[in-house]
């Protein structure tokens with residue numbers, strides 16, 4: 359009886375060790391994939407998260423179309439492309455370029471764009487906001503939703519955004535509000551980002567969505583017009 363008890367204990371302990379190893383490996387992989395935005399998968403993000411945010415994108419697309427009814431707009435961290443498509447539908451004079459780190463997201467966004475018949479005005483590329491593959495002063499405006507809190511170096515991303523903006527252009531960067539962002543990135547990072555050079559001194563607005571919940575903020579950062587030489 360005693361021996362059986364010990365045997366059972368050893369089996370249970372062995373199974374626990376085996377399971378915890380697998381669990382650790384699974385969690386490690388899951389966290390790497392989440393960082394790369396491939397898990398639960400671009401498709402699942404699109405189906406679950408992005409679907410819930412559809413009306414938020416409609417609002418952002420409307421505000422963005424008012425800011426730039428025509429011209430070249432860059433979307434940073436474009437994910438599955440829902441905002442880009444809405445913006446192009448809302449503003450027929452706008453050409454949208456989306457960039458995202460995730461290949462799966464870019465492929466998904468490209469499929470959505472083709473499906474909407476917008477392939478001539480909306481395109482996507484795999485790129486990091488820290489090293490944007492565009493010439494200086496190429497865009498009239500830059501928009502981004504829910505991506506900034508993933509950037510390893512927001513100041514560098516903002517510097518790149520500044521570089522590709524035309525003088526007089528504006529970046530409209532929507533992200534989670536401070537109280538939602540804090541667990542991911544630490545207390546006052548948003549305020550620091552808002553003050554970051556070279557677009558420093560921009561305006562930070564609270565965005566109430568859904569309903570009156572202050573869940574988002576909008577950083578509006580403007581590239582100054584160059585003085586006449």
Ligand SMILES: C[S@@+](CC[C@H](N)C(=O)[O-])C[C@H]1O[C@@H](n2cnc3c(N)ncnc32)[C@H](O)[C@@H]1O
Pocket residue numbers: 394395408411434435436437438457458459460463485486487488502503504505508509510
């Ligand atoms: C939460 S998703 C938001 C996607 C989309 N903008 C939306 O609102 O549904 C964050 C996106 O930012 C992208 N991302 C993260 N870091 C990035 C970086 N350094 N440069 C470009 N994109 C990045 C991710 O791949 C992901 O698609």
